[in-house]
Amino acid sequence: MRSQEAQKAEVTLLDDDPNAVEAVFRHLYNFALDPPTDEESDKLRYFCNVVVASDKYGVLGLAEEAALHLTSHLVNTEAPQDVVT
Numbered sequence: 001m002r003s004q005e006a007q008k009a010e011v012t013l014l015d016d017d018p019n020a021v022e023a024v025f026r027h028l029y030n031f032a033l034d035p036p037t038d039e040e041s042d043k044l045r046y047f048c049n050v051v052v053a054s055d056k057y058g059v060l061g062l063a064e065e066a067a068l069h070l071t072s073h074l075v076n077t078e079a080p081q082d083v084v085t
Contacts (some may be wrong), residue, residue, distance in 0.1 A: 019046055020053035027054070027062040033069065044073055 019036050023046075027033065031061055033044045047070035054062035 003035065007071070016053050016056070017046075017049040020049035021052045023066070024053055024057055024059055024062060027059060027065075028030065033065055040073065040077065044070065 023033055033050065035043045037043065037046075047066045049065050050066035051070060052067060054060070
């Protein structure tokens, strides 16, 4: 008996940020890590979500890369509200 997901040819990942999951797949196909927006607060959220998703799926190289980007953005953040919003 085939699973419902196999019959639909799609898998729903309810707990994961779609942009972070896309980053994981892009990394697996050797594409660069590229945040979807230029907004600083969005970049912080994006890199944080990528760290979580890549760690969850065992893509440790991507987790390390995203953590470095996250650290760099946190160090260079001039407005504390960018971090907590």
